[in-house]
Amino acid sequence: MKEQTTRAMWWRSPSFILDNRQQQPNDTARGDALSIPLSSPLPPSTTMADPNPNPNPNPLTDKISAYYQTRAAHHGVVSSDWLAQAQAAVGHLPEADDDASNNDQGAPSGKPFSVIDEFNNWRKQPDLAEAVAAIRALAAVIRNSQATTMMELEIELKKASDSLKSWDTTSISLTAGCDLFMRYVTRTSALEYEDFNSAKTRLIERAEKFGEISYKARKIIAMLSQDFIFDGCTILVHGFSRVVLEVLKTAAQSKKLFRVFCTEGRPDRTGLRLSNELAKLDVPVKLLIDSAVAYSMDEVDMVFVGADGVVESGGIINMMGTYQIALVAHSMNKPVYVAAESYKFARLYPLDQKDMGPALRPIEFGVPIPSKVEVETSARDYTPPQYLTLLFTDLGVLTPSVVSDELIQLYL
Amino acid sequence: MPFFIATDSFNNLAVTRYQGHCFAKDLSAEGFRTTLITDSAVFAMISRVNMVVVGAHTVMANGGIIGPVGLNMLALAAKQHGVPFVVVAATHKLCPLYPENPVVRLNELKSPSDLLQFGEFSECMELAPDSSACVLNVVNPAFDYVPPQLINLFITDIGGHNPSFMYRLIADYYSADDFIL
Numbered sequence: 088m089k090e091q092t093t094r095a096m097w098w099r100s101p102s103f104i105l106d107n108r109q110q111q112p113n114d115t116a117r118g119d120a121l122s123i124p125l126s127s128p129l130p131p132s133t134t135m136a137d138p139n140p141n142p143n144p145n146p147l148t149d150k151i152s153a154y155y156q157t158r159a160a161h162h163g164v165v166s167s168d169w170l171a172q173a174q175a176a177v178g179h180l181p182e183a184d185d186d187a188s189n190n191d192q193g194a195p196s197g198k199p200f201s202v203i204d205e206f207n208n209w210r211k212q213p214d215l216a217e218a219v220a221a222i223r224a225l226a227a228v229i230r231n232s233q234a235t236t237m238m239e240l241e242i243e244l245k246k247a248s249d250s251l252k253s254w255d256t257t258s259i260s261l262t263a264g265c266d267l268f269m270r271y272v273t274r275t276s277a278l279e280y281e282d283f284n285s286a287k288t289r290l291i292e293r294a295e296k297f298g299e300i301s302y303k304a305r306k307i308i309a310m311l312s313q314d315f316i317f318d319g320c321t322i323l324v325h326g327f328s329r330v331v332l333e334v335l336k337t338a339a340q341s342k343k344l345f346r347v348f349c350t351e352g353r354p355d356r357t358g359l360r361l362s363n364e365l366a367k368l369d370v371p372v373k374l375l376i377d378s379a380v381a382y383s384m385d386e387v388d389m390v391f392v393g394a395d396g397v398v399e400s401g402g403i404i405n406m407m408g409t410y411q412i413a414l415v416a417h418s419m420n421k422p423v424y425v426a427a428e429s430y431k432f433a434r435l436y437p438l439d440q441k442d443m444g445p446a447l448r449p450i451e452f453g454v455p456i457p458s459k460v461e462v463e464t465s466a467r468d469y470t471p472p473q474y475l476t477l478l479f480t481d482l483g484v485l486t487p488s489v490v491s492d493e494l495i496q497l498y499l
Numbered sequence: 500m501p502f503f504i505a506t507d508s509f510n511n512l513a514v515t516r517y518q519g520h521c522f523a524k525d526l527s528a529e530g531f532r533t534t535l536i537t538d539s540a541v542f543a544m545i546s547r548v549n550m551v552v553v554g555a556h557t558v559m560a561n562g563g564i565i566g567p568v569g570l571n572m573l574a575l576a577a578k579q580h581g582v583p584f585v586v587v588a589a590t591h592k593l594c595p596l597y598p599e600n601p602v603v604r605l606n607e608l609k610s611p612s613d614l615l616q617f618g619e620f621s622e623c624m625e626l627a628p629d630s631s632a633c634v635l636n637v638v639n640p641a642f643d644y645v646p647p648q649l650i651n652l653f654i655t656d657i658g659g660h661n662p663s664f665m666y667r668l669i670a671d672y673y674s675a676d677d678f679i680l
Binding site: 314315317476477483484485486488 | 667
């Protein structure tokens with residue numbers, strides 16, 4: 088295959104086998120190519136408009152991972168059209184209670200409950216993290232379940248969780264969020280109750296609670312990290328993480344004096360969007376091109392990044408470039424802080440950069456490139472724990488070595 | 500029979516200098532062969548040492564310690580020469596705060612009388628009679644922060660641990676509600 092010849096360079100890496108396996112299910116994917124132009128913002132609904140309830144997000148021709156599609160769709164350049172579409176989408180968002188009451192009354196009638204639809208409804212909120220939307224959708228599954236025994240309910244939940252996970256196989260926070268939800272909800276003695284209805288009520292309670300915790304995680308993290316931002320400090324930020332934005336917003340609102348260096352974040356242009364948001368908060372921002380990080384690192388007091396996933400070793404998986412910045416910061420003895428919610432803790436242990444499922448995204452250079460030239464299109468990298476100083480999570484401020492301990496407590 | 504090398508200004512917060520001298524005297528009274536060196540001689544003598552044992556004022560949540568001034572230099576010297584750096588600290592020294600937290604005052608400045616007698620100091624002030632500002636500044640910090648990477652082992656009253664394990668002890672002894680007061 089064409090992909091194989093172009094990938095001949097990395098045949099040595101074990102992830103070549105992973106990639107191979109990934110390609111086989113792709114062979115059975117739909118034919119239509121979902122090519123999303125980066126420059127124009129796209130409403131989230133069009134990428135999801137699909138008769139197939141579980142759209143396979145990896146069409147063979149374009150090799151764009153759903154991970155990146157989600158980000159591109161969700162985090163498009165903030166323009167007035169996008170804002171209008173986002174507001175329209177939020178306007179159509181069903182309230183949790185209405186949804187429950189509607190479905191309770193009209194359960195037999197109308198179209199059958201689909202977890203993917205529920206998920207997409209929640210996803211339309213631009214502020215909601217993907218994993219939190221999944222958690223809310225799974226909570227709705229329990230609420231709308233027609234099961235009469237606990238076993239049936241658990242099977243339903245597992246099926247729903249699997250379908251959500253397969254919707255986007257490359258998103259780590261989605262997989263981790265679903266897994267943790269399953270464990271949190273089912274890890275209760277309520278399952279031993281005689282009365283199924285009370286057990287189900289208990290499950291719903293726990294599900295809502297988990298949803299609440301996940302939703303509030305950002306605020307908790309922002310509160311915890313306030314102590315580490317001092318007056319007159321310079322913060323280097325990479326990637327557009329809503330958690331980090333919340334942290335900086337809280338600091339700005341408590342009248343702290345600090346300035347922020349944003350990396351450009353090619354090709355997602357995350358730096359531009361972040362600097363937009365920060366300028367609105369009257370925080371002095373300086374944009375750097377990605378290559379200027381080492382040049383400016385001596386002026387920087389700390390580095391703040393978000394995470395797509397936190398792995399067992401205590402390292403993080405984040406937007407491409409994070410590893411580079413962490414290396415530079417480490418060599419210059421600058422602390423690297425990671426802001427990540429606890430539902431991003433995943434049961435993964437990457438041994439090298441290529442050890443994870445590939446998440447690819449198209450890169451536009453602005454000029455045509457000869458077809459013989461390969462382009463590295465991976466969207467994320469793995470930062471090992473020795474380059475990280477502290478992780479701010481809703482479980483508290485943790486050092487990377489604590490992560491595996493917390494994982495054990497969460498998962499077992 | 501182990502040899503001991505005690506450094507000159509090994510000192511505690513409340514006591515004046517020459518604590519190292521007192522400690523050396525105590526050790527030799529116990530029958531140990533002790534060698535006394537100045538702080539500045541640490542790098543020179545570290546290659547003759549098999550192990551460094553120190554106490555600490557506090558153990559921070561990341562496994563670093565706050566100890567008497569000069570400890571960081573000793574830890575760096577030990578790291579440079581591959582000498583194990585052992586910290587002996589009881590569990591009542593555990594602190595749930597991180598050193599990057601500005602609430603944590605990593606240092607306290609003691610009276611400069613340890614370095615300079617007031618009589619000598621006032622002579623320096625006369626050197627610049629036209630300005631009221633002092634020509635000479637005397638700084639006498641009391642503490643040093645040693646990062647966890649430089650520490651090899653913690654010996655507490657409940658056993659020996661890795662610096663990365665100290666957070667567990669803190670979690671055992673402190674309720675999570677008390678981390679932020």
